[in-house]
Amino acid sequence: MRRVFPCSVAKLYCHAQPFRNAHRRFAEHDPLNSVCNQELSGDRSLDITAETCPMTFVRTRLSLDRMSPGQTLLLRLRGEEPRRNIPRTATEQGHTVLAQREEPDGTTLLLLRKGG
DSSP states (O other): OOOOOOHHHHHHHOOOSOOOOSSOOSTTOOHHHHHHTSOOOOSEEEEOTTOOTTHHHHHHHHHHHTSOTTOEEEEEEOSHHHHHHHHHHHHHTTOEEEEEEEOTTSOEEEEEEOOO
16 A cells, blocks of 8 residues: 655655765865865965076075975966976976966966975
């Protein structure tokens, strides 16, 4: 024998919301977008927008050499060549690229952590 419930009781047991899992905890929430929109900051900052290669990495390396392992350096740079070369060279030397973001004014913010 099948039992028929009134609509109000059926609505209590039938959820129209999508299943929430560990990767997407709330509807309309994009974790990657919320991380990308955070304000980037570092222990030190360096503006190399006026420099050209190879001076862009020379100034970056001098700043990293003056820092303690684990500290972060926030770089502001401009141009395609530094955007490609600085993260690659920093990684080769044992540093970590934590974030890279394009700004509306055409510059790039690059957050590096000095390796040990």
